[in-house]
Amino acid sequence: MTYTEPLTDPASARDAPDSLLTARSADAVELRDEIYVRYRRPLMQVFLQRRIDRDAAQDLLQRTFLQALKKIRTEGLDDPGNLGGYLYRTACKLATAYWRGELSRRYDHDGELLSSLHDESLSLEEALDHDLLAKSVRELMTKLSVPRDREVLERFYLREEPRSAIRESMNLTELQFNQVLWRARQRFAEILRKQGFAGNGYAAHSVDG
Amino acid sequence: MEHMQFKSNQTAAAYVAHELTEQQQEAFELHMMGCSECVNDVEAWRAIKSHMPDAAVVQAAKPFRKPWWAGWGLAASFVGAVGISGLAGWFAHALVRPNLDTTETAIFNLPALTRGVSECHTLPVAANARAVVLRVPGIASERSLVATNESGQELPGAQYSTRKQRDGSWVLRFDADFLQNGPAYLVTRNPDGADESLGCVVAAVAPPAG
Numbered sequence: 001m002t003y004t005e006p007l008t009d010p011a012s013a014r015d016a017p018d019s020l021l022t023a024r025s026a027d028a029v030e031l032r033d034e035i036y037v038r039y040r041r042p043l044m045q046v047f048l049q050r051r052i053d054r055d056a057a058q059d060l061l062q063r064t065f066l067q068a069l070k071k072i073r074t075e076g077l078d079d080p081g082n083l084g085g086y087l088y089r090t091a092c093k094l095a096t097a098y099w100r101g102e103l104s105r106r107y108d109h110d111g112e113l114l115s116s117l118h119d120e121s122l123s124l125e126e127a128l129d130h131d132l133l134a135k136s137v138r139e140l141m142t143k144l145s146v147p148r149d150r151e152v153l154e155r156f157y158l159r160e161e162p163r164s165a166i167r168e169s170m171n172l173t174e175l176q177f178n179q180v181l182w183r184a185r186q187r188f189a190e191i192l193r194k195q196g197f198a199g200n201g202y203a204a205h206s207v208d209g
Numbered sequence: 210m211e212h213m214q215f216k217s218n219q220t221a222a223a224y225v226a227h228e229l230t231e232q233q234q235e236a237f238e239l240h241m242m243g244c245s246e247c248v249n250d251v252e253a254w255r256a257i258k259s260h261m262p263d264a265a266v267v268q269a270a271k272p273f274r275k276p277w278w279a280g281w282g283l284a285a286s287f288v289g290a291v292g293i294s295g296l297a298g299w300f301a302h303a304l305v306r307p308n309l310d311t312t313e314t315a316i317f318n319l320p321a322l323t324r325g326v327s328e329c330h331t332l333p334v335a336a337n338a339r340a341v342v343l344r345v346p347g348i349a350s351e352r353s354l355v356a357t358n359e360s361g362q363e364l365p366g367a368q369y370s371t372r373k374q375r376d377g378s379w380v381l382r383f384d385a386d387f388l389q390n391g392p393a394y395l396v397t398r399n400p401d402g403a404d405e406s407l408g409c410v411v412a413a414v415a416p417p418a419g
Contacts, residue, residue: 041248042241048255049224049234084242124252125259137260156226157258163228181219188253 036065039084041123043091050095054125060098064091128197136191143187152180211236212244221250225258313339315385318346319395319410329392329408333415338385341412345395346378352397352405354379361404364393388412 043064047057067090071077077086097103125133144150148170155161167177215221220237223229229237241247315334332341348354354371356364368387373379383393388411395407 039242041245041252042238045241045248045251045255046238049227049238085239088239088242124249124256133256134260134262137257138262140257141262153257154261156222157254158261160226163223163226178217178219181222184257185219185222185250185253188257192253 032065032069035068035083035087039087040065042084043087044123046088046091047095050099052095052098056098060091060094060103063094063103067094124192124197128192128195132195136188136195139191140184140188143191144184146180146183149180149183152177153184156181211240212247215240215247216250221247222254224251225254313337314342315340315412316342316344318344319407330410332388332410332412334385334389334412335417336414338412338414341383341385341388343381343383343410344374344378345381345407346376348377348379348397349399350377352399354381354395354397354407356381356383356393357396359392359394361394361396369393383410383412385412389414 040061043061044057047060048054052060064087068083068087071086077083094103128136141150141153144153152166152170152172155166156163163177166172167174172180215237220229220233224234224237237247241251313335315332315338317332319330332343334341345354353373356369356371358364364387367384369381369383371379371381381395387393392409392411394409397405397407
């Protein structure tokens with residue numbers, strides 16, 4: 001596995017990771033902002049995926065960036081193109097340390113280092129009010145016209161049944177199962193768009209499939 | 210190419226459902242580091258997973274885990290849910306049986322989470338209750354629900370009636386006096402006669418709220 005996957009998003013591809021690093025001497029603050037804005041959302045998902053609650057994940061997120069920025073300042077990166085991979089590995093190690101209880105509960109982070117970071121890239125959970133998001137999901141469930149689609153989603157996400165069991169009991173092929181998910185994602189994008197949420201290209205991307 | 214595969218395989222949805230192998234997860238997470246579109250998908254699926262409503266769980270157990278006077282809200286919602294489909298049946302019932310004042314009918318929901326083979330639920334009823342109505346959802350479509358005595362014989366029609374609703378749930382109506390004198394055993398039965406026990410219910414007079 002390499003850490004040099006190309007940036008597939010045209011908007012974010014305008015600044016390759018290595019260009020962010022080579023620019024650090026010119027404008028360190030801007031560098032920090034760029035790195036933070038670009039990587040905070042995927043890294044947050046990495047923590048959430050490991051069943052770390054949002055508050056702790058925010059803390060770990062800051063630790064991740066602090067470690068990365070310190071390394072860039074002191075040693076630099078062997079391969080600047082691997083910045084995303086380096087951040088990812090750092091986040092994974094911190095998540096493991098978190099579950100092992102190796103991290104102090106409150107981290108005394110470098111206030112000066114992060115004070116100027118401006119969050120310009122909100123995640124869906126951050127951008128939409130909790131109640132509104134819950135309402136949107138309820139609307140999604142009621143607007144799925146095929147009862148089978150609702151059942152698939154409930155069993156897959158609420159009861160956390162394996163897809164093989166769901167497919168078998170409902171006589172669905174893998175393609176049909178994925179089509180159910182695709183339809184649900186489409187509907188959810190439409191609902192978010194109706195709520196006026198098109199942040200980060202949410203609706204547009206999902207409509208494109 | 211990798212991105213297209215992730216999209217077509219609905220990898221973001223599988224990721225949130227913890228369905229990926231360790232290697233698949235690592236590959237997808239590394240891809241996410243540079244793909245805001247996939248991050249969008251993951252955030253959307255995580256929001257759906259986190260906020261998915263579960264009406265069954267919300268309704269579960271309240272009549273049986275709290276004092277009966279705390280469960281009137283649930284009973285009211287139950288009435289709303291089954292009222293329309295049950296109304297015609299109740300009117301038909303009224304033609305052959307004495308009309309029951311609503312205060313003389315106790316209504317309960319018995320969702321799957323609250324029932325078990327070894328359990329016997331006590332249904333709190335008012336002293337003047339004449340009928341106990343029990344809704345039992347989650348019965349497999351090929352099975353039917355009956356009430357039996359301790360020895361497994363189905364109760365006579367004078368003591369209870371049962372029917373399936375349009376939403377797939379079953380509604381049983383018991384004579385309140387009968388249910389106060391002894392338990393009724395709930396049994397699902399498939400066409401070839403194989404039974405499965407859902408435990409039993411019994412009624413007991415409980416004091417009014419306040």
